[in-house]
Amino acid sequence: MINMNMNIQDITGKINRHIHGQFAEHLGRCIYEGIWVGKDSPIPNIEGMRIDVIEALRKLHIPVLRWPGGCFADEYHWKDGVGPVEQRARMVNNNWGGVEENNHFGTHEFLRLCELLETEPYISGNVGSGTVHEMQQWVEYMTLNGQSPMADWRKQNGQEEPWTLTYFGVGNENWGCGGNMRPEYYADLYRHYSTYVRNYGDNQIYKIACGANSDDYHWTEVLMREAGHLMNGLSLHYYTLPSGDWTSSKGSATDFTEEEWFTTFKNTLYMEELIIKHSKIMDKYDPEKKVGMIIDEWGIWTDVEPGTNPGFLYQQNTLRDAIIAGVNLNLFYKYADRIKMANIAQMVNVLQAMILTEGDQLILTPTYHVFNMYQVHQDSERIDLQYTSPKYTMGAQSIDKISAAASKDYLNRVHLTICNLSHNESESFSCNIEGFTPADIQGKVLTASALNTHNTFEQPEQIVPVALDVSFAKDGTLTFELPAASVAAITLI
Ligand code: AHR
Numbered sequence: 001m002i003n004m005n006m007n008i009q010d011i012t013g014k015i016n017r018h019i020h021g022q023f024a025e026h027l028g029r030c031i032y033e034g035i036w037v038g039k040d041s042p043i044p045n046i047e048g049m050r051i052d053v054i055e056a057l058r059k060l061h062i063p064v065l066r067w068p069g070g071c072f073a074d075e076y077h078w079k080d081g082v083g084p085v086e087q088r089a090r091m092v093n094n095n096w097g098g099v100e101e102n103n104h105f106g107t108h109e110f111l112r113l114c115e116l117l118e119t120e121p122y123i124s125g126n127v128g129s130g131t132v133h134e135m136q137q138w139v140e141y142m143t144l145n146g147q148s149p150m151a152d153w154r155k156q157n158g159q160e161e162p163w164t165l166t167y168f169g170v171g172n173e174n175w176g177c178g179g180n181m182r183p184e185y186y187a188d189l190y191r192h193y194s195t196y197v198r199n200y201g202d203n204q205i206y207k208i209a210c211g212a213n214s215d216d217y218h219w220t221e222v223l224m225r226e227a228g229h230l231m232n233g234l235s236l237h238y239y240t241l242p243s244g245d246w247t248s249s250k251g252s253a254t255d256f257t258e259e260e261w262f263t264t265f266k267n268t269l270y271m272e273e274l275i276i277k278h279s280k281i282m283d284k285y286d287p288e289k290k291v292g293m294i295i296d297e298w299g300i301w302t303d304v305e306p307g308t309n310p311g312f313l314y315q316q317n318t319l320r321d322a323i324i325a326g327v328n329l330n331l332f333y334k335y336a337d338r339i340k341m342a343n344i345a346q347m348v349n350v351l352q353a354m355i356l357t358e359g360d361q362l363i364l365t366p367t368y369h370v371f372n373m374y375q376v377h378q379d380s381e382r383i384d385l386q387y388t389s390p391k392y393t394m395g396a397q398s399i400d401k402i403s404a405a406a407s408k409d410y411l412n413r414v415h416l417t418i419c420n421l422s423h424n425e426s427e428s429f430s431c432n433i434e435g436f437t438p439a440d441i442q443g444k445v446l447t448a449s450a451l452n453t454h455n456t457f458e459q460p461e462q463i464v465p466v467a468l469d470v471s472f473a474k475d476g477t478l479t480f481e482l483p484a485a486s487v488a489a490i491t492l493i
Contacts, residue, residue: 002387004431006406008414010384015407017063017378018341019332020371021122023297025070026105027096027350028312034348034357035113036105043360047112048104052362053348053355054116060354060371063378064167066122066296066343067110071095071177073169074128078138081106082157095177097311107142111163120166122296122343127171127186127193127210128179136196139168143203162203167341169208169296170194173237175219178210183222186210190227208294211235212278220278224285233292233340236278239301239351240268240324253302253315254452258423261320261451262394264300265421268324269399271298272331279338292340295332299344299352299367300324313350318454319463319485321352322366322446326419326487329374330405333382344371356455363460366453369446373465373489376415380407383414392422402427414438414492420482423451431478438492441478443468447486465489 024030039048046054068076072095080089081103088103114121123142125135141150145162154162170193172178174186181189190209197205209227211234212219223234242251242264251260275293282291300321301313308314325344332339344367345351354368383406392401404418414436420427445468453463468488470480482488 001428001430002390002402004385004387004404004429006383006385006431007434008383008408008436011381011408012384013337013382015333015336015377015380015382016340019329019336019339020060020062020375020378021064021066021296021341021343022062022347022354023066023070023343023345024347025350026068026072026076026093026101027070027346028309028314029349029357030346031105034355036109038104046116048109049113049116050357053357056355056362056364056368057117057347060368061375061378062117062119064120064122064341064343065114065117065347066124066169069124069172070297071173073124073172074126074130074174074178076126077130077134078107079134082108082141082153096313097309108157108159111142121163122167122169123165124169124172125193125197127174127189128177132193132196135193136198139165139197139205140200144200162200164203166204166206167208168197168205169210169235170197171210173213174210175213175216183219184226187223187226190223191230194230206232208233208235208296211237211294214238214274215277217277217281220281224282224291228285228291231291233294234282235294235296236274237297238271238274238295239297239299239345240264241301242267250302253305254318254454256320256452258451259394261423262392262397262399264320264324265327266397266399268300268327271328275331275335275339279335282338289338293338295339295342297345298328298342301351315351316454317353317356317365317367318452319366319446319448320451322370322463322487323419323421323485325352325367325370326374326417327403327421329370329377330403330417330419333377333405333407336382358457361457363455363457365455366446366463369463369465370487373444373446373487374417376409376413376489376491377405377407377417380409380415382407385416390427401425416490418482418488420484420486422484424484426481426483428481429479433476433478433492436492437476438472440493441470441472441490442493443470443480443488443490445482445486445488447483451485
């Protein structure tokens with residue numbers, strides 16, 4: 001039995017809704033097929049974008065969407081993707097499968113998608129192979145109200161009013177696919193490029209510098225020292241690999257042992273150490289925490305589904321993915337004083353996706369269901385939830401068995417999200433709640449009898465949330481039991 005305790009007056013800060021952000025890259029079947037099918041497609045679409053996908057994503061209330069990459073961003077030349085579709089330049093997507101990119105989905109289409117999803121755009125600019133002028137003109141094209149060469153071109157292309165654009169990334173993974181740069185060199189380039197990322201009129205840009213690859217603390221040190229005063233956010237990328245090894249098999253998405261299950265969670269929990277250590281460096285240069293940590297790529301990365309293009313990063317999504325999503329979101333809330341945004345990779349058909357499509361069919365993944373269950377935390381106040389997790393042990397190694405978070409929303413409803421990482425042990429909970437007597441309680445749990453349960457096009461509802469039994473006693477104690485390998489969300493109203 002785990003005893004938890006919370007006083008709903010013990011607020012530790014706000015959970016920025018942008019922690020629930022998504023990422024959509026020109027990679028595999030994320031944009032093309034997953035979102036964009038073109039206006040003439042037999043698949044029902046609005047202005048070329050799939051209605052079924054948009055309807056499903058709208059339910060998640062996605063706060064922010066990052067685009068066009070990823071590695072693609074530093075080879076993307078935005079001018080190729082505006083103007084009449086049939087006249088747009090074609091290019092090769094060198095990073096992802098060497099396939100043709102016809103640029104039919106460009107700036108106007110992306111910003112329209114954001115309107116349809118009621119989400120804020122986050123655009124990644126090209127530092128690796130683009131010019132300062134090109135970046136400056138892109139921001140001018142999108143945001144300048146009035147007359148200028150770029151604003152006039154935008155109007156000619158059908159968009160009279162400028163868009164509101166807040167989040168702009170100055171390069172992506174410039175330590176790797178974005179130019180193989182040293183931090184000293186990139187810090188200077190960041191200073192240079194970001195100077196010309198201008199605020200036109202009332203539009204205020206939140207500038208995000210390329211941050212470290214997982215435990216590259218030197219990168220964070222140099223960036224904060226040399227350019228910290230010129231940025232609003234600094235990114236961090238960390239992927240959970242079941243095998244922990246980039247050089248050979250990452251591990252199958254669906255065919256794994258209990259040992260691999262455990263190791264995957266051990267690897268995902270390493271995120272906490274990364275957050276703590278990068279935050280410590282950021283605190284040294286920015287004690288007031290003005291610069292946000294932006295975890296704009298995270299999630300599980302497995303081997304691709306057998307028979308699919310290795311460059312398309314198409315992977316299935318099981319109960320394991322759901323708990324990974326739940327654990328990481330709980331963690332991000334804990335450090336929400338520094339983490340201002342996170343973007344899971346990626347939204348449709350790539351890596352840890354919300355949605356998988358096949359022709360005109362669509363399935364919602366277990367990760368989708370967790371984002372749906374957890375969305376109640378968006379912009380809520382984090383409550384200091386006290387508990388000690390028992391250990392989950394495999395051989396000589398152990399990790400915390402339980403991950404949990406609590407918050408209070410603007411209607412004073414209290415939300416609790418809990419993951420049980422153990423593959424074979426259920427857990428009972430008793431949570432003492434001070435300062436709140438609920439009139440109603442709702443609980444949901446996502447679990448399955450097999451650890452690799454996933455939804456397929458033949459059986460799309462193999463794993464969906466179901467009601468969780470929860471009781472509340474007059475003395476203020478909430479009790480419930482979580483099955484092994486599960487994610488739960490409880491709301492007290
Ligand atoms: O999300 C897939 C790729 O992972 C991105 O393009 C890149 O930034 C990262 O290495």
